[in-house]
Amino acid sequence: MRKLKDIKPLELKDDVLYVINQLKLPHELVWEKLETLADYEKAIKDMIVRGAPLIGIVGAYGFYTGIKEGIDYIQVYERLKQTRPTAVNLFWALDRMKSIYEKYGNDLNLLLKEAKRIEVEDYHANRSIGGYGEVLIPKKANILTHCNTGALATAGWGTALGIIRSAYENDKDITVYVDETRPYLQGSRLTAWELLQEGIPHYIITDSSAGFLMKKGMIDVIVVGADRITLNGDVANKIGTYSLSILAKHHNIPFYVAAPSSSFDFNLESGDEIPIEERNEDEVKNCHCCKVAPQESKAINYSFDITPAENITAIITEKGIIEKPNKEKILKFFGRKLS
Numbered sequence: 215m216r217k218l219k220d221i222k223p224l225e226l227k228d229d230v231l232y233v234i235n236q237l238k239l240p241h242e243l244v245w246e247k248l249e250t251l252a253d254y255e256k257a258i259k260d261m262i263v264r265g266a267p268l269i270g271i272v273g274a275y276g277f278y279t280g281i282k283e284g285i286d287y288i289q290v291y292e293r294l295k296q297t298r299p300t301a302v303n304l305f306w307a308l309d310r311m312k313s314i315y316e317k318y319g320n321d322l323n324l325l326l327k328e329a330k331r332i333e334v335e336d337y338h339a340n341r342s343i344g345g346y347g348e349v350l351i352p353k354k355a356n357i358l359t360h361c362n363t364g365a366l367a368t369a370g371w372g373t374a375l376g377i378i379r380s381a382y383e384n385d386k387d388i389t390v391y392v393d394e395t396r397p398y399l400q401g402s403r404l405t406a407w408e409l410l411q412e413g414i415p416h417y418i419i420t421d422s423s424a425g426f427l428m429k430k431g432m433i434d435v436i437v438v439g440a441d442r443i444t445l446n447g448d449v450a451n452k453i454g455t456y457s458l459s460i461l462a463k464h465h466n467i468p469f470y471v472a473a474p475s476s477s478f479d480f481n482l483e484s485g486d487e488i489p490i491e492e493r494n495e496d497e498v499k500n501c502h503c504c505k506v507a508p509q510e511s512k513a514i515n516y517s518f519d520i521t522p523a524e525n526i527t528a529i530i531t532e533k534g535i536i537e538k539p540n541k542e543k544i545l546k547f548f549g550r551k552l553s
């Protein structure tokens with residue numbers, strides 16, 4: 215069994231949260247101190263922290279911080295809810311914090327405990343997803359992944375990248391093909407950085423190379439994460455995931471989605487109902503400080519897309535695997551009734 219590093223994107227010290235500034239990676243490892251509710255709002259909005267599970271965890275600590283500042287709890291809840299619209303984990307975590315407040319009042323100890331619990335549960339969920347998922351990875355495999363779903367996007371280890379970590383930990387002979395993931399470059403900046411830390415063999419590829427690599431037989435399996443999964447098994451994830459799922463279907467390559475239960479939205483029937491974040495067009499026209507397009511051109515910058523359930527081979531959760539997901543299977547899996 216190989217020994218892997220434990221990368222943590224956040225650390226609580228003397229009641230104050232420190233997070234890795236993901237805008238500065240891979241060139242600089244800078245820790246930011248989040249001291250006020252406004253710091254938390256900015257960190258999530260500006261993507262200093264990102265990744266569905268991580269923004270849920272940071273949101274929970276943000277709720278605690280807002281209450282500590284003496285701000286009305288509904289205001290704290292609403293302000294944090296407005297930071298990013300697509301990943302349901304943020305709303306799920308804020309609902310947990312709000313219900314603790316409504317039950318016990320502003321008991322800061324209890325609120326901090328709940329935020330820590332959300333963090334620890336996520337780490338364990340990832341290890342479990344890794345355990346279930348790595349069984350699906352052949353002994354020798356070329357794996358394609360999109361965006362960053364690793365330690366940096368979660369409380370540690372990761373979801374889709376957690377499966378890759380677990381496969382490598384279990385001595386599998388794997389090579390990872392990392393979509394660079396335009397425009398924010400979560401793949402080339404963050405996933406490649408994590409794989410380097412672990413010594414996992416990998417190649418960064420341009421997003422548009424994925425189809426050609428599949429055609430050439432260079433990809434055995436695709437694993438991606440999720441920002442929200444609806445009752446019928448549709449998945450919102452980083453823009454480009456939908457195209458990958460079509461390519462996977464065409465080339466008959468297994469397409470797996472890895473996500474904790476906190477990514478499921480039982481209130482929505484299908485992916486059509488998921489609010490899709492549109493970010494500033496400048497992110498497309500400028501790559502960090504470098505202008506890569508005429509500034510007078512308009513650009514479209516949807517941050518996520520929807521992959522229909524029919525394109526998904528299986529969803530891997532911390533509770534087990536849902537093969538060929540649909541509403542009936544998802545309700546049965548979570549022990550919920552049809553409404």
Ligand SMILES: CSC[C@@H](O)[C@@H](O)C(=O)COP(=O)(O)O
Binds near residue numbers: 264360400440
């Ligand atoms: C475990 S992270 C799963 C998803 O959140 C991830 O694939 C993704 O789309 C992240 O988007 P981001 O815009 O970087 O927050």
